Amino acid sequence: MRQWMLLTMLGWAAALSAENTPKATKETLMRRDDEFCAATKERRLEGWMSFFADDATGFPPGRDLVTGKAGLRQMYSKMFDDPEFTITWKPVKADIAASGDIGYTIGVSEINSKDKDGKRVTRKGKYLTVWKKQPDGSWKVAADLGN
Amino acid sequence: MRQWMLLTMLGWAAALSAENTPKATKETLMRRDDEFCAATKERRLEGWMSFFADDATGFPPGRDLVTGKAGLRQMYSKMFDDPEFTITWKPVKADIAASGDIGYTIGVSEINSKDKDGKRVTRKGKYLTVWKKQPDGSWKVAADLGN
Numbered sequence: 148m149r150q151w152m153l154l155t156m157l158g159w160a161a162a163l164s165a166e167n168t169p170k171a172t173k174e175t176l177m178r179r180d181d182e183f184c185a186a187t188k189e190r191r192l193e194g195w196m197s198f199f200a201d202d203a204t205g206f207p208p209g210r211d212l213v214t215g216k217a218g219l220r221q222m223y224s225k226m227f228d229d230p231e232f233t234i235t236w237k238p239v240k241a242d243i244a245a246s247g248d249i250g251y252t253i254g255v256s257e258i259n260s261k262d263k264d265g266k267r268v269t270r271k272g273k274y275l276t277v278w279k280k281q282p283d284g285s286w287k288v289a290a291d292l293g294n
Numbered sequence: 295m296r297q298w299m300l301l302t303m304l305g306w307a308a309a310l311s312a313e314n315t316p317k318a319t320k321e322t323l324m325r326r327d328d329e330f331c332a333a334t335k336e337r338r339l340e341g342w343m344s345f346f347a348d349d350a351t352g353f354p355p356g357r358d359l360v361t362g363k364a365g366l367r368q369m370y371s372k373m374f375d376d377p378e379f380t381i382t383w384k385p386v387k388a389d390i391a392a393s394g395d396i397g398y399t400i401g402v403s404e405i406n407s408k409d410k411d412g413k414r415v416t417r418k419g420k421y422l423t424v425w426k427k428q429p430d431g432s433w434k435v436a437a438d439l440g441n
Contacts (some may be wrong), residue, residue: 186383204387204400206420212386212400213336239359240302240351240427242436244391249397253351253359255435273353275439277398279389289389290400292422292439294355 169171171286172251173241177248177276178237179286183276183294189232190225200287201278226260231267234258236274248280256293299408303341318433320388320397323425326433327385330423334381337376341378347434373407378414380406383421395427396436405438 186194194227196216205213207222226232236256243250256272278286333341343363352360354369373379383403390397401418421440425433 159310176363180322188328190308212402212420214387232350240361242396242424244393244396244429246391246393246395248393249389249391249396249398255359273359273439275351275353275424275437277389277424290398290422292420292441294439294441 162181171243171247173243176243176250176252176286177238179278180236180241180254180276182237182290192220192224194257195223195227198288199283199291203288204290206290206292229261231259237266241243245282249278251275251277303350317394318397318427319391319394320390323388323397323399324414326386326425327383327388327401327423330435332382339367339371340414342370342374346438347428350435351437355440376408378406379408380404387430388392396424398424399424 148184183195183198188194190197196219197247199216199219201216203216204221205219205222207213213222215217226234234256236254238252238254240253241250253275254273255272257269258272259267259269262268272293274291276288276292277290279289281287309345312363332347333344335341336345338343343366346363348363349361350363350366350368352366354360360366360369371378373381379404381399385401387400388397400422401420402419405419406416407423409415419440421438422438424437425435427432428434
C-alpha cells in the first residue's frame with residue numbers, strides 16, 4: 148500500500164513539474180544554439196563564455212583536455228584576442244533525451260582567423276555540442292568540439 | 295479521477311520498466327566505450343562500424359557532414375585500408391540523461407597513421423562521442439568527433 152501511494156505521488160510530482168517547465172525539445176536546443184551564436188557575435192568572448200556550464204570540457208588542439216570555466220576562458224581568450232577573429236555557425240541537427248536534460252546539436256561553422264603565417268583565412272568547419280540543463284533550468288554547453 | 299488513475303498506472307509502468315531493464319549509468323557508457331575500442335582493435339573497420347547507429351553523423355575533415363552508415367563506412371574505410379593504421383582510446387569522463395537514453399563519453403586517443411608525406415606518425419588526440427540507446431536496447435554511437 149505504501150508503495151502504491153508513493154507511485155501515485157511520483158505521478159503527480161511528474162505531472163506538476165511538467166506543467167511548470169515545458170519539456171525541452173530538439174527545437175529548444177536548435178534555438179539555444181542560435182542564441183549562443185548571436186551572443187558570441189554581439190559580446191565576443193563574454194558572450195561565448197556565458198553559454199558554458201561551470202564544469203564544461205574543452206578540447207584545445209594538441210593539448211590536454213580542459214575542464215572548468217577558468218581553463219576554458221584561458222583557452223578561448225587567445226582566439227578572441229585577435230580583434231578580427233570571427234566565428235559564426237548554424238545548427239543543422241539536434242537530438243534530446245526523453246527526460247529533456249541532455250541533448251546535442253550538430254552544425255556547420257565559419258571561422259575567420261589568422262593562419263600560422265599570420266595571414267587571414269576563412270575556414271569552414273563542423274561541430275558537435277553537448278548541452279545539459281543546469282540546476283537553474285538554463286541550458287548550457289557541457290562539451291564542444293569542432294573540426 | 296480518470297487523470298489520477300492514469301498517473302498511478304504511469305507510475306507502475308515506470309517502476310516495471312525500470313525493473314526489467316536496469317537503467318544505464320555513466321559507468322555503462324564508459325564500459326561501452328571500452329568495448330568499442332576492443333572491437334576495433336580486434337575486427338578493425340568491421341568492429342568500428344558495428345558501434346555506429348544507423349543514422350549516426352560523421353565529421354570528415356574538410357568535407358561536409360556525413361549521415362548514415364553507408365557514408366560513414368566509406369569515410370572510415372580509408373583509414374583502415376592502411377594495414378598499419380591503429381587507433382586506441384580511453385574514456386576519461388561520461389554523463390547520461392536522467393532517462394538513460396542519451397549520454398556522452400569524452401576521452402583521449404592515440405592514432406598511428408601516415409602523414410601527408412607518407413611517413414608513419416603517432417598522434418595523441420581527444421574525442422567526444424554521443425551515445426544513444428537504440429530501440430533494441432543496445433547503445434550505439436550517434437555522433438563521434440575527435441581532434
